[in-house]
Amino acid sequence: MECLCGIFFPLEMVGNVMAFFIENMFLIGNVCLFAFCFVINLDRVFFPSEYLESPVVRLQSVPEATYHECVKYKVTIDKLSPNSKIVWWKGSTIINLNNPKYKASTCDGDNAVLQIDKVTKTDEDIYTVKVYNSVGKEESCSSKKLKVVGDPPNVCLGVSYESQPLTCGYTIILEANINSRPSPLRIQWEKNDKELPKDENKFLIDNVNILKATLTIFNANIGDKGEYSISVTNALGTKKKKIKIEIKENRFICISGPVIVGQSGEIKFQTIYPTHVKISQGKWTRKTKSTCTDLASLKEVSIDNSPDKPMVQNVTITNVQEKGEYQLCLGDMESNKINVFIDGSKNISLEKQGNCLRFYELQTVSAKALRKKLDMAPESFQVIWKKFKKCCKGNAKEFLFPKKPKSPNDLDVSRLYAIFRNVIDLKEPKNGWGRKPSKINTNTADDIERIRIHRNELCHNSSFEMTTDDFNTAVLDLTGAIRRLSMDSPKLTHEISKVLNKVFVDGCEINKMMDEIKQFQKEAEKSEYNLDKLEAEIKASKIEIKENTLDTTKSHDEKKNTNDKSKETPLQSKQTNEIKNGPERAAEKQDVMKFLDVYDNSVNMLRSCTLAFRTGLLDQGSGICFLRRPLNIEEPVFICKHLSLKIGLTHMDVEKINNTLDIGSQLKSIEFCEHGNYTKARISVSSNASLLVLFDDSDTPHVHNFEELSTDKPLWLVFDLCEPGTYVELSNVTF
Template sequence: MHIKFASNARYYVLHKTIGINIQPDQRNCRYYVGEDVIINGRIRNVSKVLCKTWQKESETGSNIIDTTLEKNLETKKDIGEYILTIKNCIESDSGTYFILAACINDMEVQSNKIQLNVVKESPEVITSYVPEAVYDTTVVYKATIRSFINDTFTLWKKGEKNIDITKPKYKGSSNVGNCPVLCINNVSKKDEGVYSIHVRNKWGKTTFDYERLIVTGKEPVVSLKLSDQSQSVAHGNTIILQAKIKSYPAPSRIRWTRMMNVNKEEIIEAKGRFSIDVSDLKCPKLTIEDLEFSDNGCYIITVTNDFGIVSAYIDIETDASQMIFISGPVVVSTAGVIKFQTHTKYFIYNSSEEIKTQTFEIVDVGEDDSAGYQLSLDGLKSNQINTIVGDSKKFSTETQGNYFRYVALLSVCVDALRKAYDNLPDTFEEKINKFKGRCDRLQGNSKLKELLSRNVLIFILFICLTVQPLGENSRNYTFFASLSITFRKFTSRSTVLQDEHLPASSCLNKNKPSSSKDLDVTLMCAIIRNLNYIAKPTNGWGKEPQKSDITMADDVERIRQYRNSLCHDTSTEMETDVFNNRALELIWAIRRLSKNDLKLTEDVCDAMNKIFTKGETMEKLIVELRTIKKKVIKWQYVWITGRIIYYSAITIPPANKV
């Protein structure tokens, strides 16, 4: 501001009351030839101004701008507000501009000065700023182009790729004129990136401007549960896993998997017993028909949208207690009979209840009767027995198949007994030490001395044998390496075995037992009985329990009896009626002792459904079983007033066989 004044006092008054300011529409005061220059002026306290003029400085001084000409047009916007428009500017319009006002008291007031620069340079383009865009909305970029030649070429790009604005995605876009527009419809995460506009004028001079687009949204919200239409998680049932998904945008991918263990994840596909319904993306479903124990695991649904990946899971564990069992043959000759059997009282834990047997027979069967058979009762389903009908020489006979499955089932019984043994009071070491001490004290017992007078060779040693699952090599287990073997000879009518005939070295295990896995049925039964962890069986020790006898001691004795009878029987065949009765009794013994352990229940299903193929492997298995039986008969034990000792089989009366 420039003021002429007569005295300091007058200058002070005018400085406080009058102020003039001018501002061009382009902040950098830079204009292209052919554009209109707009300068806004404002005078404060205009009533003290007598007149004013727009001025332009030149080499010779200041020149008044004639605002009556069409070239330089002044308009009044409001009181004290004025606009000077310099139309179709040329390079000579460059210079310094200001307002000079004549005020009362013969004073002059001058505004600030602005330096205009009119050029013929590269085009200038400015793109409007767009904040974070919401998913599925339309984003509009507006550009303003300033150029010496208005005839310009405009191109929109995303990154380094040209945008075809004729596509529906960019409907509403334009690249014509000085105000081109880019419309991006239904934006998604993949539309994020850098968008730029490139401008080239007639003379080949180019420029560009850019903006980065960020699209906002939310990752999915997912939950997973059993559907209300699902049956219970029991063997043979159909279950439906239903997810609820809140996702905006809609999911781009839905995947079902099952975690088998920590390091193994299995992708679930829609085939077989599994079906997947994604017709409603908000509620996808996974249906599993005829549920099996092998279906157990952690089921996971993973939902992906443009903003994240979220998973939900549910643990599925088939309730083994909600299952019934049937027994029957896996191989039957043509024109034979398929005999199935189950207990009508399939959940018996009260010994006062009577267990009855229900049978189902298919007579005069043909090859068309080869199928999987299953019992459905009160909404529950049994294990499935796959039965093959035919006289093919490929498979074992019906009785051989029964026998081998019975051996496999007894192996599961041993695992169930170990679980029950581990759940008894005292640690493993405490049980062993207590039993060792009890055996040591027996040597002074009068009844024991009476027995020893029979002049037999006594082993204070526990020689144990277990039948392994079919297909594995049978192994002999011997224990208590820390116990010494005591050999005692007595005069007798019986032939005395010499030391060299005693397989002492083969009876000892180099390592001391550390868990129940190192013990077999013989030794576990002896410890359970002699240390009085449980009450006696219903009919007493050494006697075969009835079907209705279901205490823990009854099941221990039942397994011991059936296992011993198998070992002492030289046959490798078993009739279906016998197999069905014994198998069902053992199955419920397994379930009670293991408290319906899922793994053992699955092992039972596998054992009941094994089919054996004739050939070298099967013949070898039969030879191994016969060899095992000979070893078992060689070493036996008797139960004496609740105590157990081992001695040579040659003096054991048949009535005392175990």
């Protein structure tokens, strides 16, 4: 097809090849106008570079690269012509892209990349990207300098903050802080310059975290002393660090028992044998004014040993006629001494009352152990306190002292517990924070939780009495925590012995002690209440931060996909929504799931009544709360819970309930305990009033029938937050 074109050329561009058009040309200044009919391929038309705009090249800098890392130089080029060529230079030399060390991407739009594998010091130079036109003339360039950094590893080896005393029977943790650029290629632990024996019951090596490697020595004994070392190797060299470990023999063992029994009474002692000591070494003795008797030789003495580890030994003595001093010897080890009086007069406290008073006095010793452990922290107390203050916001302001504390001595157990839990870097208790640890769990966090729980149990004691069996078990559990946290402090060990051998005289001393316990209980309950509020706010804050992060990511993704979504038809949009979010989100309603404003006084409502948190002590309140409105048939409710929770259904008009304990006693509930501390689930009601619960780790819903209920009447969803620290969050959509 022919076309008529009118083209203006500068006179300098008219070549001899166009001479045959001269006769049809009209001169206008230095521009010629000619008319002709032709078919032209613009791709083959040559335009000299001086008449084209030069491309703009921007090369992203690499501040510094670590030895043996992969480095990428990214370049953005604006106004790049199709026939241009990109060439990479190192210094004054063109980079050979056939060399496997280098990889360069072809120009993709306005971007190009140069990748340098496993950089070393020899790769340091100025890197340049140049753009050439089709005739090989340089049009534009950009340069950046590459600096490669790296050194042999630097290692700091020491005993971990969470380690127990370096004595027989305890657990020792060696901790190596590693600074290595490039990353370590090999980490090796040794003892006395020899590889550690492969014994999982003795040694546990954890090198997963290349910045902090640990060696745990279980049940330490004299044979474990020696020089331990760690060798760390990277591409630039090896660093070896050593530490000498001295294991001391444990010279003390704790026994617990009564200090007074009635005439012809029964004495019960209890102790826990160290794991490194043989039971055959044990010898119980009783000293009187004239004799020293081996209890094993007496018919009225029975000794029972538990099969568990650590082994618990119970000694029972019947028909006791005279007072005496009792002690256990295990080879070179000696226990505390307990003087037992045989007296039924009213001048001395009764056995159960005396047990309670002694256990109360042990609380002072356990608080000292917590303070001593905090003093051992790597950071100063003032730095730790500033971090702790940041946790105390909103309703938790009452948790702070009116005056700034100067040292751990100004803090009670609840505040010390909160600092350890939220500020100090500790491994979480085996059973989780807020739960009683088992006797075999003896890490630092387990012992901190152990002290708090024993303190709370004493607060619940309204009779001010303890049986000797309960006393012995609690004392050995608590004193073990005190000794581990204080690193077997001789001072605190002496205080333990003194308390366990103390007798309280009836009268003014007993009355004074009872008043002290009552005041202690009030202050402890108040501190515990404030602690619950603090933990509730911290949890809510963490959830909010997590949601904000998810919302930010979601907003970014939505913005990124706006153009694609705008092109979808209504049907495509609906299908995409259901595929990505499921039918629940596609059919999401405006009615946000919330809790009703009728709930037990031990429950705190947070985040606009979408999160319920149980505070207070276990015997205070019922932990009952309700959904804001009756649940519709097959309407999904998504929950996220922590710790122990029960759910159920009721026909009662919950908006008119005066006492939530009535609901709790009648509630047919479903326990969530077996699904772990942290659980997500989808809850709905079927047409026959059954409760369907689908856990996030299951594909099949659990069906729970409520035969006495029907869908003819409103069905209210009931939540029972079973213990302090439990929380549950509601949502219309899956978490």
